[in-house]
Amino acid sequence: MSDRGIEQGIPFVVAAPSGTGKTTVCRKVVEQEERISFSVSHTTRRKRDGEVDGRDYCFVDEPEFRRLVAEDAFLEWAEYNAHLYGTSWEAIDRGLAGGRDVLLEIEVQGARQVRARRADARLIFLLPPSMRELERRLQGRGTDSRDEIRRRLDVANRELEAIRDFDYAVTNDELDSCVANLLAIIRAERDGSVGALRERFSPALAEEKFRAPRVPPA
Numbered sequence: 001m002s003d004r005g006i007e008q009g010i011p012f013v014v015a016a017p018s019g020t021g022k023t024t025v026c027r028k029v030v031e032q033e034e035r036i037s038f039s040v041s042h043t044t045r046r047k048r049d050g051e052v053d054g055r056d057y058c059f060v061d062e063p064e065f066r067r068l069v070a071e072d073a074f075l076e077w078a079e080y081n082a083h084l085y086g087t088s089w090e091a092i093d094r095g096l097a098g099g100r101d102v103l104l105e106i107e108v109q110g111a112r113q114v115r116a117r118r119a120d121a122r123l124i125f126l127l128p129p130s131m132r133e134l135e136r137r138l139q140g141r142g143t144d145s146r147d148e149i150r151r152r153l154d155v156a157n158r159e160l161e162a163i164r165d166f167d168y169a170v171t172n173d174e175l176d177s178c179v180a181n182l183l184a185i186i187r188a189e190r191d192g193s194v195g196a197l198r199e200r201f202s203p204a205l206a207e208e209k210f211r212a213p214r215v216p217p218a
Ligand code: 5GP
Pocket: 041, 042, 045, 076, 077, 078, 080, 085, 086, 087, 105, 106, 107, 108, 109, 110, 111
């Protein structure tokens, strides 16, 4: 049962192992669905070229971040790659204003905290087509050393263990169909017509398929 009122928007959380293509997928979803916008997180990492404070992130230093944690300003927060990231209650409320939905593009530990603290949230796990394909994509980025790729694959394996805490699992094997599947889930949750989609994108089934040994082509 949802605890939201009729006019209340829904917080959608999308999490995925690094290299799954989550950022690209989420950007396209927000571009194509005007009723949903990104929640703007806080982070202690440095601003990258082209990023804007208050639009991409609220960039803060670590003492400020810790002060906000102590004040319970965050719905969830986590350490990732030696930096802190968190979603403030305020970011969610701002996103949900006027009955709009909000999209949290966050890593897996944070998603589990949202599950525990926000009953109206809907959690979507994005899966790469296979571990082999994830490895190939990480290699293709050309940004990580062999050790770093190994480390990311280990993390991905551990993150996958959280998949059953999610409401849906969607495989990112082809960008446009992945975006279409996310949009279908978002719209169905809004209309309360999710039955078939819950089965089609069941995390338990996706995990089974993902972990099943692949049959080599004949
Ligand atoms: P990046 O530094 O590349 O922007 O993000 C690094 C990772 O942190 C990504 O997996 C991103 O989804 C995640 N992330 C961004 N904002 C938040 C947040 O507010 N909370 C959590 N838990 N993770 C976040």
